Protein backbone atom coordinates (compact mmCIF):
# COMPACT_ATOMS: atom_id res chain seq x y z
CA UNK A 1 0.00 0.00 0.00
CA UNK A 2 2.83 2.38 0.88
CA UNK A 3 4.30 1.93 -2.60
CA UNK A 4 1.10 3.30 -4.14
CA UNK A 5 1.84 6.53 -2.26
CA UNK A 6 5.25 6.73 -3.98
CA UNK A 7 3.49 6.41 -7.33
CA UNK A 8 1.05 9.08 -6.30
CA UNK A 9 3.87 11.45 -5.37
CA UNK A 10 5.76 11.02 -8.64
CA UNK A 11 2.50 11.39 -10.59
CA UNK A 12 1.68 14.60 -8.76
CA UNK A 13 5.15 16.05 -9.38
CA UNK A 14 5.00 15.08 -13.05
CA UNK A 15 1.61 16.79 -13.54
CA UNK A 16 2.87 19.85 -11.71
CA UNK A 17 5.80 20.07 -14.11
CA UNK A 18 3.29 20.33 -17.00
CA UNK A 19 1.33 23.17 -15.41
CA UNK A 20 2.85 26.14 -17.23
CA UNK A 21 0.62 29.02 -16.11
CA UNK A 22 -1.33 30.08 -13.05
CA UNK A 23 -4.64 28.77 -14.39
CA UNK A 24 -3.10 25.31 -14.89
CA UNK A 25 -1.69 25.49 -11.37
CA UNK A 26 -5.17 26.19 -9.98
CA UNK A 27 -6.57 23.20 -11.84
CA UNK A 28 -3.77 21.05 -10.44
CA UNK A 29 -4.50 22.36 -6.93
CA UNK A 30 -8.17 21.31 -7.22
CA UNK A 31 -7.32 17.92 -8.70
CA UNK A 32 -4.88 17.06 -5.92
CA UNK A 33 -6.07 19.02 -2.90
CA UNK A 34 -9.79 19.49 -3.56
CA UNK A 35 -12.45 17.79 -1.37
CA UNK A 36 -12.54 14.77 -3.66
CA UNK A 37 -8.96 15.19 -4.84
CA UNK A 38 -6.23 12.56 -4.97
CA UNK A 39 -4.86 13.40 -1.52
CA UNK A 40 -8.14 13.06 0.36
CA UNK A 41 -8.94 9.87 -1.58
CA UNK A 42 -5.61 8.35 -0.52
CA UNK A 43 -6.21 9.40 3.10
CA UNK A 44 -9.66 7.75 3.04
CA UNK A 45 -8.10 4.52 1.85
CA UNK A 46 -6.52 4.15 5.30
CA UNK A 47 -9.73 2.39 6.44
CA UNK A 48 -9.02 -0.54 4.10
CA UNK A 49 -5.52 -1.05 5.45
CA UNK A 50 -4.70 -3.60 8.15
CA UNK A 51 -4.60 -1.90 11.52
CA UNK A 52 -0.92 -2.65 12.04
CA UNK A 53 0.12 -0.79 8.90
CA UNK A 54 -2.10 2.23 9.44
CA UNK A 55 0.32 4.45 11.41
CA UNK A 56 3.07 4.03 8.83
CA UNK A 57 0.64 4.64 5.95
CA UNK A 58 -0.82 7.70 7.64
CA UNK A 59 2.62 9.23 8.21
CA UNK A 60 3.67 8.61 4.67
CA UNK A 61 0.42 9.97 3.22
CA UNK A 62 0.94 13.21 5.20
CA UNK A 63 4.53 13.45 4.00
CA UNK A 64 3.37 13.11 0.39
CA UNK A 65 0.73 15.76 0.98
CA UNK A 66 3.28 18.20 2.42
CA UNK A 67 5.77 17.46 -0.31
CA UNK A 68 3.23 18.14 -3.08
CA UNK A 69 1.99 21.33 -1.43
CA UNK A 70 5.55 22.64 -1.11
CA UNK A 71 6.26 21.74 -4.75
CA UNK A 72 3.11 23.61 -5.80
CA UNK A 73 4.03 26.73 -3.80
CA UNK A 74 7.51 26.76 -5.28
CA UNK A 75 6.11 26.38 -8.81
CA UNK A 76 3.71 29.27 -8.19
CA UNK A 77 6.55 31.55 -7.03
CA UNK A 78 8.60 30.73 -10.12
CA UNK A 79 5.60 31.47 -12.36
CA UNK A 80 4.92 34.82 -10.69
CA UNK A 81 8.58 35.79 -11.00
CA UNK A 82 8.51 34.87 -14.66
CA UNK A 83 5.36 36.93 -15.23
CA UNK A 84 7.07 40.02 -13.82
CA UNK A 85 10.17 39.37 -15.90
CA UNK A 86 8.05 38.91 -19.02
CA UNK A 87 6.19 42.15 -18.35
CA UNK A 88 9.45 44.01 -17.96
CA UNK A 89 10.87 42.37 -21.07
CA UNK A 90 7.76 43.26 -23.09
CA UNK A 91 8.14 46.87 -21.99
CA UNK A 92 4.80 46.94 -20.13
CA UNK A 93 6.51 48.81 -17.31
CA UNK A 94 9.28 51.31 -17.88
CA UNK A 95 11.22 51.21 -14.65
CA UNK A 96 13.36 54.13 -15.77
CA UNK A 97 10.40 56.55 -15.61
CA UNK A 98 10.22 58.79 -12.52
CA UNK A 99 7.63 57.74 -9.96
CA UNK A 100 4.26 59.43 -9.61
CA UNK A 101 4.70 62.80 -7.98
CA UNK A 102 3.08 62.91 -4.56
CA UNK A 103 1.15 66.04 -3.68
CA UNK A 104 2.58 67.62 -0.54
CA UNK A 105 -0.08 70.36 -0.50
CA UNK A 106 0.66 74.06 -0.63
CA UNK A 107 -0.24 77.32 1.01
CA UNK A 108 -3.72 78.73 0.46
CA UNK A 109 -3.76 81.68 -1.97
CA UNK A 110 -4.82 84.01 0.86
CA UNK A 111 -1.89 82.85 3.00
CA UNK A 112 0.54 83.28 0.11
CA UNK A 113 -0.63 86.84 -0.50
CA UNK A 114 -0.82 87.64 3.20
CA UNK A 115 2.82 86.59 3.57
CA UNK A 116 3.79 88.68 0.55
CA UNK A 117 2.04 91.72 2.06
CA UNK A 118 3.66 91.18 5.47
CA UNK A 119 7.02 90.77 3.72
CA UNK A 120 6.68 94.15 2.00
CA UNK A 121 5.65 95.92 5.20
CA UNK A 122 8.47 94.12 6.99
CA UNK A 123 10.91 95.78 4.56
CA UNK A 124 9.25 99.10 5.36
CA UNK A 125 9.87 98.55 9.07
CA UNK A 126 6.45 97.27 10.20
CA UNK A 127 6.48 94.43 12.68
CA UNK A 128 3.64 91.84 12.66
CA UNK A 129 1.32 91.95 15.66
CA UNK A 130 -1.21 89.15 16.16
CA UNK A 131 -4.41 89.95 18.01
CA UNK A 132 -7.49 87.89 19.01
CA UNK A 133 -10.28 86.70 16.74
CA UNK A 134 -12.73 86.64 19.65
CA UNK A 135 -12.75 90.17 20.94
CA UNK A 136 -14.45 92.29 23.55
CA UNK A 137 -17.25 94.41 22.15
CA UNK A 138 -15.66 97.39 23.92
CA UNK A 139 -12.33 96.95 22.09
CA UNK A 140 -13.87 96.10 18.71
CA UNK A 141 -16.14 99.16 18.82
CA UNK A 142 -16.15 101.34 21.94
CA UNK A 143 -12.45 102.15 22.25
CA UNK A 144 -12.32 102.73 18.49
CA UNK A 145 -14.64 105.70 18.87
CA UNK A 146 -17.84 103.76 18.18
CA UNK A 147 -19.92 104.21 21.30
CA UNK A 148 -23.11 102.23 21.87
CA UNK A 149 -25.81 102.85 19.26
CA UNK A 150 -23.28 103.96 16.66
CA UNK A 151 -24.59 102.88 13.24
CA UNK A 152 -21.41 100.85 12.57
CA UNK A 153 -22.31 98.63 15.53
CA UNK A 154 -25.42 97.39 13.79
CA UNK A 155 -25.99 93.97 15.29
CA UNK A 156 -26.64 92.47 11.88
CA UNK A 157 -23.02 92.99 10.93
CA UNK A 158 -21.69 91.17 13.95
CA UNK A 159 -21.41 87.58 15.16
CA UNK A 160 -22.10 87.60 18.87
CA UNK A 161 -20.94 84.84 21.21
CA UNK A 162 -22.87 83.29 24.09
CA UNK A 163 -20.66 85.29 26.46
CA UNK A 164 -22.16 88.77 26.79
CA UNK A 165 -19.81 91.51 25.60
CA UNK A 166 -17.68 89.16 23.49
CA UNK A 167 -17.95 88.98 19.70
CA UNK A 168 -16.04 87.72 16.67
CA UNK A 169 -14.00 90.72 15.59
CA UNK A 170 -15.51 92.49 12.61
CA UNK A 171 -12.17 94.03 11.60
CA UNK A 172 -8.51 93.88 12.64
CA UNK A 173 -8.69 97.42 14.10
CA UNK A 174 -9.25 96.34 17.75
CA UNK A 175 -5.69 95.01 17.56
CA UNK A 176 -4.62 98.68 17.34
CA UNK A 177 -5.71 99.19 20.94
CA UNK A 178 -3.75 96.14 22.16
CA UNK A 179 -0.65 97.15 20.18
CA UNK A 180 -0.76 100.77 21.38
CA UNK A 181 -1.27 99.80 25.02
CA UNK A 182 1.79 97.57 24.80
CA UNK A 183 4.03 100.20 23.16
CA UNK A 184 2.81 103.52 24.64
CA UNK A 185 4.30 106.04 25.08
CA UNK A 186 7.07 104.75 22.77
CA UNK A 187 7.00 104.76 18.97
CA UNK A 188 5.00 102.03 17.24
CA UNK A 189 5.00 100.59 13.74
CA UNK A 190 3.02 97.36 13.31
CA UNK A 191 0.95 95.39 10.81
CA UNK A 192 -1.94 93.35 12.20
CA UNK A 193 -2.99 90.43 10.01
CA UNK A 194 -5.92 88.16 10.68
CA UNK A 195 -9.34 86.71 9.95
CA UNK A 196 -12.40 88.90 10.48
CA UNK A 197 -16.06 87.93 10.61
CA UNK A 198 -19.24 89.65 9.53
CA UNK A 199 -22.81 88.48 9.62
CA UNK A 200 -23.54 89.13 5.97
CA UNK A 201 -25.21 87.53 3.03
CA UNK A 202 -22.64 85.53 1.08
CA UNK A 203 -22.39 86.74 -2.52
CA UNK A 204 -19.70 86.81 -5.19
CA UNK A 205 -18.49 90.07 -3.60
CA UNK A 206 -18.92 89.46 0.13
CA UNK A 207 -18.12 86.65 2.54
CA UNK A 208 -18.77 86.12 6.24
CA UNK A 209 -15.06 85.61 6.86
CA UNK A 210 -12.08 87.27 5.24
CA UNK A 211 -8.51 88.33 5.98
CA UNK A 212 -7.55 91.88 6.74
CA UNK A 213 -4.19 93.49 7.22
CA UNK A 214 -4.18 96.59 9.38
CA UNK A 215 -1.24 98.93 9.56
CA UNK A 216 -0.51 101.36 12.37
CA UNK A 217 2.27 103.86 13.02
CA UNK A 218 2.34 106.14 16.05
CA UNK A 219 5.04 108.60 17.05
CA UNK A 220 5.79 112.19 17.88
CA UNK A 221 5.98 113.33 14.27
CA UNK A 222 3.79 111.11 12.11
CA UNK A 223 2.10 112.96 9.27
CA UNK A 224 -0.35 112.32 6.47
CA UNK A 225 2.56 112.48 4.01
CA UNK A 226 4.14 109.53 5.83
CA UNK A 227 0.93 107.58 5.29
CA UNK A 228 0.84 108.45 1.60
CA UNK A 229 4.52 107.58 1.11
CA UNK A 230 4.12 104.26 2.93
CA UNK A 231 1.06 103.24 0.91
CA UNK A 232 2.62 104.27 -2.41
CA UNK A 233 5.74 102.24 -1.62
CA UNK A 234 3.59 99.25 -0.66
CA UNK A 235 1.38 99.38 -3.75
CA UNK A 236 4.31 99.81 -6.11
CA UNK A 237 6.10 96.83 -4.57
CA UNK A 238 2.98 94.67 -4.84
CA UNK A 239 1.54 95.79 -8.18
CA UNK A 240 4.56 97.23 -10.00
CA UNK A 241 6.55 100.46 -9.74
CA UNK A 242 4.49 102.27 -12.40
CA UNK A 243 1.38 102.35 -10.17
CA UNK A 244 -0.08 105.66 -9.05
CA UNK A 245 -2.39 106.21 -6.08
CA UNK A 246 -4.95 108.84 -5.16
CA UNK A 247 -6.58 109.60 -1.83
CA UNK A 248 -10.30 110.29 -1.65
CA UNK A 249 -11.96 111.80 1.36
CA UNK A 250 -14.04 109.26 3.33
CA UNK A 251 -15.28 108.51 6.82
CA UNK A 252 -14.25 105.96 9.46
CA UNK A 253 -15.05 106.47 13.14
CA UNK A 254 -11.49 105.70 14.24
CA UNK A 255 -9.54 108.01 11.88
CA UNK A 256 -9.66 111.76 11.24
CA UNK A 257 -9.24 112.67 8.46
CA UNK A 258 -10.23 109.42 6.76
CA UNK A 259 -9.69 108.42 3.16
CA UNK A 260 -10.14 105.74 0.58
CA UNK A 261 -7.00 104.90 -1.36
CA UNK A 262 -7.32 104.12 -5.06
CA UNK A 263 -4.72 102.75 -7.47
CA UNK A 264 -4.77 103.34 -11.23
CA UNK A 265 -6.38 100.32 -12.90
CA UNK A 266 -3.90 97.49 -13.50
CA UNK A 267 -5.89 96.25 -16.49
CA UNK A 268 -6.55 99.42 -18.55
CA UNK A 269 -3.83 101.55 -16.89
CA UNK A 270 -6.33 104.31 -16.19
CA UNK A 271 -8.18 104.42 -19.51
CA UNK A 272 -11.37 102.85 -18.13
CA UNK A 273 -12.54 99.23 -18.41
CA UNK A 274 -14.93 96.69 -16.92
CA UNK A 275 -12.66 95.93 -13.95
CA UNK A 276 -12.49 99.58 -12.85
CA UNK A 277 -16.10 100.26 -13.91
CA UNK A 278 -14.87 102.78 -16.49
CA UNK A 279 -13.32 105.01 -13.81
CA UNK A 280 -9.68 104.11 -14.42
CA UNK A 281 -9.19 103.62 -10.66
CA UNK A 282 -9.44 100.63 -8.33
CA UNK A 283 -10.30 100.98 -4.66
CA UNK A 284 -7.50 99.29 -2.70
CA UNK A 285 -7.78 100.21 0.96
CA UNK A 286 -9.08 102.54 3.63
CA UNK A 287 -6.78 104.74 5.70
CA UNK A 288 -6.51 107.86 7.80
CA UNK A 289 -4.83 109.62 10.70
CA UNK A 290 -5.60 107.91 14.01
CA UNK A 291 -8.47 109.70 15.78
CA UNK A 292 -7.34 111.55 18.95
CA UNK A 293 -9.86 109.57 21.01
CA UNK A 294 -8.40 106.28 19.78
CA UNK A 295 -4.84 107.49 20.51
CA UNK A 296 -5.95 108.40 24.04
CA UNK A 297 -7.63 104.99 24.48
CA UNK A 298 -4.37 103.37 23.36
CA UNK A 299 -2.41 105.23 26.01
CA UNK A 300 -0.92 108.09 23.95
CA UNK A 301 -1.28 111.81 24.47
CA UNK A 302 -2.89 113.18 21.29
CA UNK A 303 -1.32 116.58 22.05
CA UNK A 304 2.20 115.20 21.57
CA UNK A 305 1.62 112.08 19.47
CA UNK A 306 -0.04 111.32 16.17
CA UNK A 307 -0.41 108.25 14.02
CA UNK A 308 -1.71 106.85 10.80
CA UNK A 309 -3.61 103.63 10.18
CA UNK A 310 -4.81 101.70 7.16
CA UNK A 311 -6.63 98.46 6.47
CA UNK A 312 -6.96 96.27 3.42
CA UNK A 313 -8.75 93.05 2.48
CA UNK A 314 -6.34 90.27 1.54
CA UNK A 315 -8.84 88.36 -0.61
CA UNK A 316 -9.54 91.53 -2.61
CA UNK A 317 -5.82 91.83 -3.35
CA UNK A 318 -5.66 88.15 -4.44
CA UNK A 319 -8.65 88.74 -6.70
CA UNK A 320 -7.01 91.80 -8.29
CA UNK A 321 -3.69 90.03 -8.75
CA UNK A 322 -5.20 86.86 -10.22
CA UNK A 323 -8.25 88.14 -12.09
CA UNK A 324 -10.63 86.11 -9.90
CA UNK A 325 -14.22 87.28 -9.96
CA UNK A 326 -15.90 85.39 -7.11
CA UNK A 327 -14.84 85.62 -3.47
CA UNK A 328 -16.73 82.41 -2.62
CA UNK A 329 -13.92 80.34 -4.19
CA UNK A 330 -11.69 81.10 -1.20
CA UNK A 331 -13.44 78.93 1.37
CA UNK A 332 -15.08 76.40 -0.98
CA UNK A 333 -11.95 74.21 -0.70
CA UNK A 334 -12.22 73.14 -4.31
CA UNK A 335 -8.92 71.54 -5.24
CA UNK A 336 -9.35 72.63 -8.89
CA UNK A 337 -9.33 76.26 -7.72
CA UNK A 338 -6.62 75.90 -5.08
CA UNK A 339 -4.10 74.13 -7.28
CA UNK A 340 -3.98 77.09 -9.67
CA UNK A 341 -1.99 79.02 -7.08
Ligand SMILES: [Zn+2]
Nearest residue numbers: 265268273276
Ligand atom coordinates in the same frame (compact mmCIF):
# COMPACT_ATOMS: atom_id res chain seq x y z
ZN1 LIG B 1 -9.67 99.58 -15.83
